[in-house]
Amino acid sequence: MTEPSAPGVRKAVIPVAGLGTRFLPATKAVPKEMLPVVDTPAIEYIVAEAVRAGADDVVMVTGRSKEAIADHFDRHIELESALEAKGDTHRAEKVARSSRYEVHFVRQGKPHGLGHAVLCARSHVGDEPFAVLLGDDMIDERDHLLEQMMAVQAERGGSVVALMEVPPDQVDRYGCAEVGSDTASGADVVTVTGMVEKPDPAEAPSNLAVIGRYVLHPRIFEELDSTPPGRGGEIQLTDALLALATGSGPGSGVTGVVFRGRRYDTGDRLDYLKAVVQLGSEHPELGADFSAWLREFVSSADGPAS
Ligand code: UTP
Numbered sequence: 001m002t003e004p005s006a007p008g009v010r011k012a013v014i015p016v017a018g019l020g021t022r023f024l025p026a027t028k029a030v031p032k033e034m035l036p037v038v039d040t041p042a043i044e045y046i047v048a049e050a051v052r053a054g055a056d057d058v059v060m061v062t063g064r065s066k067e068a069i070a071d072h073f074d075r076h077i078e079l080e081s082a083l084e085a086k087g088d089t090h091r092a093e094k095v096a097r098s099s100r101y102e103v104h105f106v107r108q109g110k111p112h113g114l115g116h117a118v119l120c121a122r123s124h125v126g127d128e129p130f131a132v133l134l135g136d137d138m139i140d141e142r143d144h145l146l147e148q149m150m151a152v153q154a155e156r157g158g159s160v161v162a163l164m165e166v167p168p169d170q171v172d173r174y175g176c177a178e179v180g181s182d183t184a185s186g187a188d189v190v191t192v193t194g195m196v197e198k199p200d201p202a203e204a205p206s207n208l209a210v211i212g213r214y215v216l217h218p219r220i221f222e223e224l225d226s227t228p229p230g231r232g233g234e235i236q237l238t239d240a241l242l243a244l245a246t247g248s249g250p251g252s253g254v255t256g257v258v259f260r261g262r263r264y265d266t267g268d269r270l271d272y273l274k275a276v277v278q279l280g281s282e283h284p285e286l287g288a289d290f291s292a293w294l295r296e297f298v299s300s301a302d303g304p305a306s
Pocket of ligand 1: 019020022061108113116267
């Protein structure tokens with residue numbers, strides 16, 4: 001482990017250039033990050049989370065057919081004026097909200113993988129620790145995962161990844177972490193000693209999956225620069241993190257924060273449906289009616305077939 005970073009993490013990188021093939025055909029023309037969870041696109045929840053955690057400079061790594069994301073974070077003066085003219089200040093405020101974030105865009109010419117997407121943000125980030133939030137991975141706002149990861153990074157230096165226990169037969173969908181033998185079982189903060197991308201469940205070092213939050217030391221850029229294409233022919237962030245976990249010198253070392261809260265992978269159809277139902281049933285305007293309907297729906301589905 002190396003020198004802790006002095007000031008807090010200010011910059012957040014959100015890669016949104018993936019093809020979203022799991023959600024086709026919906027994502028043929030609409031970026032998966034723009035799919036609504038109730039009435040707000042998933043990506044807006046994620047930007048709000050980064051800002052709540054203290055990042056005041058967000059850079060999205062974007063690609064072809066993703067213009068709707070940039071539009072969403074832009075002003076829409078005509079719409080705001082039309083709503084205000086009708087006296088609908090509530091909706092006008094909802095429309096304006098996303099344009100108040102400081103969001104920058106860099107482009108990833110071709111989706112060469114998550115590691116390559118992060119590398120595309122190098123000149124914007126510079127030489128300071130930064131957060132990475134995947135654009136289709138939502139963490140419930142009541143769970144303060146990113147803040148906790150930033151605090152761990154400030155204390156231990158190096159890089160920090162978020163880990164979540166998954167059923168062993170699902171580990172092949174994720175990057176998977178090997179944790180130090182000194183790590184107490186059930187601990188929330190663990191030393192990462194190895195990482196492997198989408199391992200065969202029989203060979204996985206653990207059932208701790210890497211989920212879509214990272215706080216990275218800028219040395220990751222040097223590692224990514226020299227990381228050859230890995231699994232799927234893509235430049236994998238997992239491979240560069242493995243080099244940091246097993247390397248030495250400034251910026252090396254990887255710590256895992258084990259997350260036990262609520263997370264939705266909105267790029268996955270089933271998880272997306274769960275996010276809509278959970279957040280819909282808790283929604284301040286719709287929650288009571290939706291929950292009542294849901295209870296009725298579930299009890300009628302459970303009842304005897306007539
Ligand atoms: P995913 O693997 O979930 O995205 O990457 P994907 O490739 O779009 O998904 P499927 O499997 O085809 O449905 C995680 C995050 O990294 C971004 C994605 O946009 C997503 O937010 N990403 C992935 C990039 O920005 N560039 C890439 O080359 C790959």
